[in-house]
Amino acid sequence: MGTSANAAPGGRGAPVPKDVDFANYFCTYAFLYHQKDMLSDRVRMDAYFNAIFENKKHYAGKTVLDVGTGSGILAIWSAQAGAKKVYAVEATKMSEHARALVKANNLQNVVEVIEGSMEDVTLPEKVDVIISEWMGYFLLRESMFDSVIHARDHWLKPTGVMYPSHARMWMAPIRTGIVDHKLGEYESTMDDWNNFVDETKTYYGLHAGHLEYKGGSTSLWNNLHPHQVIGTAAIIKEIDCLTATVADIEKVRSNFSLSITMETAKLCGFGGWFDVHFRGRSEDPAKQEIELTTAPSVDYGTHWGQQVFLLHPPMNLSEGDDLKVSFLMSRSKANHRLMEVELGWTTGYMADSIALDALNDDII
Template sequence: MASLPNAAGAAASGSSGARPVDKEVDFANYFCTYAYLYHQKEMLCDRVRMDAYHSAVFRNAPHFKGKVVLDVGTGSGILAIWSAQAGARKVFAVEATNMAEHARELARANGVADIVEVIQGTVEDVELPEKVDVIISEWMGYFLLRESMFDSVICARDRWLKPDGVMYPSHARMWLAPIRTGLGDKKREDFDIAMDDWSLFVQDTQTYYGVNMNALTKAYRAEHEKYYLKSSIWNNLHPNQVIGQPAVIKEIDCLTATVDEIREVRAQVTMSIRMEARLSALAGWFDVHFRGSAQNPGVEEIELTTAPDEHGGTHWGQQVFLLTPPLSVNKGDNVNISFSMVRSKENHRLMDMEFTNELHELSGRKHPAVTTKMYLE
């Protein structure tokens, strides 16, 4: 549930298994963003997001009518309110931040305060008086798993979902695709400007103050390479920038997934190129589906996709991962990608990634494999 580029993304409950000191840092660095109405408004203005969840609830009202619902990370409370309006008997709306006060106010203003009980706390710590039939949550971060909020949803599921209960959303997929973009050229230009500025700074400091700062140039360069060239870039791409066949790199069944399963994502895929172009980056996005379970299917499956869209897409946008150097590709070429994404050791809500790309031309020529390290921060 990301709304600002490279900012924390989902109105969430706490991460599972964190030590007390880690929780304090988590609240300072993550949850506080969601205590502000301006941030909630940005997410509530995402029509693709809103329409998908609204349709999922009201077109599948039998999953909610007379049932008990748990909303994990309720934020403003809108999913809890919709659940009540769809006929839920009881809705437990869990929210870690002081946004809980606004959620209570909205529940009263919309006449569902007798059904929606807002509980301020983390879902790992709260106690409910009964098991639930439905868990609903908007837990998705950039490229689906940034923020690790799904950990909390899994915790809630294992603690409180009935054996025949359903998850909203029920399934998720992560995608990669080859793209053309000028973002890499702009980032390289910005990096060169930053290094030129540093060079002048070193000269001036030596000239005016008699101190040689050049010993720090290597570290300064590494910092700026990471920021400009090795960090993913938030963007809303146009579909015509996708120059090859997108590939699914991860599928998740929200009813059965474990934290271990999502702690690392690894995949090997082949993407066929559709046109002559300059392959300058890979793009990552996700979709989620609301279809219930095999045991308890929904009336109508609803999809929420964050794929490139000519109308502007969603607040999640796509993550752009620059390839260095870019590749000249032609229709019929194949690009083999070996992909890995693991949680950052410094902050489990951020991701470290590595891509190895190998171009196989239609003519039979094979290019040497190139490995690129990237960061989703």
């Protein structure tokens, strides 16, 4: 529900150079309006609330670490569920608001708010539970899970549990009218650029035509209606939060099959979403497993929405048609909190591929 620092890509929680740690990422979460957006997400809030209070056995009398506490709500709930000590780590000045909220709920003797990056914090003891709302758009944008892995490897007891305990990434074929809209935007942008090049040459004698201008992208954030999903969904990545390493999530590579389930359908792209589960661990399972899903929904949408990867032109397909899809998502070299995606797909009679600057601040 807040932020922590980032761990180095490729290492198990090793610190990253300061020039890789982007100030704007932390600044975003330091403002109350951003926290309000997350706190207003009922699906998100209900899932964490139920996960904690339906599984008090994991909290009563236990020590808890909240990674990226933000406003402090998860730390407060952990204390209200009976935790004897909660360490609430927050990398931004939101920690001041968290302390005020903790005091307002008379829990300052249980919840200790610590301002600092998770990688730099030293706790006086190991903990029984690590809780965190670390998920970004399409699960892995922002790379905050690196900090959770660092916390787990350094501060979780051998018998400890992770909240959430598991995560999955999904993808399905979709139909949408956004394709034409985005194409219109792209053409308008390119017209503006070409006019700029012409005018610069005419008025100032400057030849700028050799410069490459990328005026559009094929990926964007969206809230899909379930009716826009035109085929089966496939899991493209499963994560066990108790054992996953940074290397496991630096690159997500998957080959999977999708099947069209509508009698006639226009394939306009692919929609991606995620879910997380609160299951405890095999030796100490949750009394009540809770799921938080960001799948397309009429009544239970989330602030995460879905990530949409558009195709142009759309393709007419029929019920029973199969798609073979190859997927690769890796961290941007320019900013490892952002992701780049490559999608390739084939049907029985056609093949295509698209490279996407996806999950980018210019897009979502």
